[in-house]
Amino acid sequence: MTDPIRLGIAGLGTVGCGVIKIVQRRADMLTARGRRPVVISAVSARTRNKDRGVNLGDYAWEDDPVALAKRDDIDVFVELMGGSDGPAKAATEAAIAAGKDVVTANKAMLALHGQALATAAEENNRVIRFEAAVAGGIPVVKVLTESLAGNEIQRVMGVMNGTCNFILTKMESENLGYNAVFDEAAQLGYLEADPNLDVGGIDAGHKLALLGSIAFGTEVAFDDVELEGIQRITIQDIELAADMGYRVKLLGVAQMTGRGLEQRMSPCLVPVVSPLGQLENATNMVVLEGDAVGQIVMRGAGAGEGPTASAVMGDIIDLARGIRVSTFGQPAKTLKKAKTAKVSIPAPYYLRMELKDKPGALAKITAAIGDAGVSIDRMRQYGHTDPTAPVLIVTHKASRTALENALSGMADTDVLIGEPVAIRIEAV
Numbered sequence: 001m002t003d004p005i006r007l008g009i010a011g012l013g014t015v016g017c018g019v020i021k022i023v024q025r026r027a028d029m030l031t032a033r034g035r036r037p038v039v040i041s042a043v044s045a046r047t048r049n050k051d052r053g054v055n056l057g058d059y060a061w062e063d064d065p066v067a068l069a070k071r072d073d074i075d076v077f078v079e080l081m082g083g084s085d086g087p088a089k090a091a092t093e094a095a096i097a098a099g100k101d102v103v104t105a106n107k108a109m110l111a112l113h114g115q116a117l118a119t120a121a122e123e124n125n126r127v128i129r130f131e132a133a134v135a136g137g138i139p140v141v142k143v144l145t146e147s148l149a150g151n152e153i154q155r156v157m158g159v160m161n162g163t164c165n166f167i168l169t170k171m172e173s174e175n176l177g178y179n180a181v182f183d184e185a186a187q188l189g190y191l192e193a194d195p196n197l198d199v200g201g202i203d204a205g206h207k208l209a210l211l212g213s214i215a216f217g218t219e220v221a222f223d224d225v226e227l228e229g230i231q232r233i234t235i236q237d238i239e240l241a242a243d244m245g246y247r248v249k250l251l252g253v254a255q256m257t258g259r260g261l262e263q264r265m266s267p268c269l270v271p272v273v274s275p276l277g278q279l280e281n282a283t284n285m286v287v288l289e290g291d292a293v294g295q296i297v298m299r300g301a302g303a304g305e306g307p308t309a310s311a312v313m314g315d316i317i318d319l320a321r322g323i324r325v326s327t328f329g330q331p332a333k334t335l336k337k338a339k340t341a342k343v344s345i346p347a348p349y350y351l352r353m354e355l356k357d358k359p360g361a362l363a364k365i366t367a368a369i370g371d372a373g374v375s376i377d378r379m380r381q382y383g384h385t386d387p388t389a390p391v392l393i394v395t396h397k398a399s400r401t402a403l404e405n406a407l408s409g410m411a412d413t414d415v416l417i418g419e420p421v422a423i424r425i426e427a428v
Contacts, residue, residue: 210328380392
């Protein structure tokens with residue numbers, strides 16, 4: 001009989017227990033598809049005597065994940081603890097040094113240390129697989145590294161944080177403010193322990209940095225991702241966007257330009273009729289554009305026990321089959337340091353502002369916009385109550401520099417109340 005592929009699983013939370021359930025319930029199927037039995041040798045977690053709803057009695061227990069990673073009776077170290085440093089990183093490094101392959105769902109660790117870990121793995125003739133780290137059950141890593149390997153990727157784009165998409169669509173569907181829906185998301189358990197990882201765009205930014213590395217053959221550069229969260233989006237923005245045929249999404253975009261690699265995770269307006277515009281609730285969507293294949297759209301659950309455990313098992317089955325792909329799709333030593341570019345590709349922008357209700361206020365704003373070289377496509381002034389006048393302006397395509405000059409010029413007037421909101425309108 002073919003030797004089994006033996007797993008050591010560190011982290012027995014939702015995803016870890018989901019992987020164990022698949023191994024226990026689908027043993028024959030996994031053996032048939034992987035051409036080797038899949039068995040669990042040992043596990044590790046912070047708390048041993050906890051009811052997790054799965055039988056752990058047949059597996060050895062290690063209190064220390066580093067000790068688990070070094071065990072002679074495991075072939076694959078499955079890291080599901082999370083955290084960019086600490087035990088997760090130490091155990092992953094120990095596994096590689098001990099000659100183990102690694103399967104992980106840890107986007108933060110790879111976004112910050114991916115180059116060093118990938119280099120170490122390849123020097124030890126090992127691989128790191130991380131399908132579960134990006135967009136849950138959507139197999140976007142496999143598609144980029146394998147299915148689209150013959151394409152020059154032109155753009156990677158997507159909604160990569162289900163919590164933010166839940167908040168934005170709930171605000172629209174139930175006409176609720178941000179704070180009310182944020183509280184509901186917290187009660188439903190959608191938010192990370194540090195909510196800013198979600199609503200601040202950091203979680204999604206980690207994922208974008210990983211996809212950008214694969215797509216453009218560059219070293220992972222999370223620190224170069226421009227981040228803006230959804231905290232400033234109001235129900236007024238959502239209603240006004242809908243009135244113009246748009247929806248607000250926390251959208252990640254990575255593309256290589258003549259100036260270098262642009263990577264941004266920020267609120268954008270997308271057409272209601274587009275696939276991204278129709279995305280509802282806590283669902284993810286990734287759009288890939290290649291020179292040969294054109295545009296591919298992938299939609300699915302971005303988190304949760306089933307989808308994420310499914311992605312982990314997909315990587316394990318590939319290893320059982322003997323499929324060994326470099327961590328980021330090509331040898332780590334061939335990845336180039338990307339020249340970082342600020343967003344330069346022109347786009348239209350949505351501007352919302354409150355003006356003092358006095359003669360000449362609007363003229364001063366439009367003059368400041370025109371002086372910056374930005375032209376106005378549409379402008380609306382909605383019903384208002386003294387002493388303020390809400391104004392909505394949609395520009396024609398403008399560079400980021402021109403937009404910033406326009407905002408600066410507007411700030412120098414004496415007619416603004418508060419800070420304007422500026423949201424990019426993305427062509428999808």
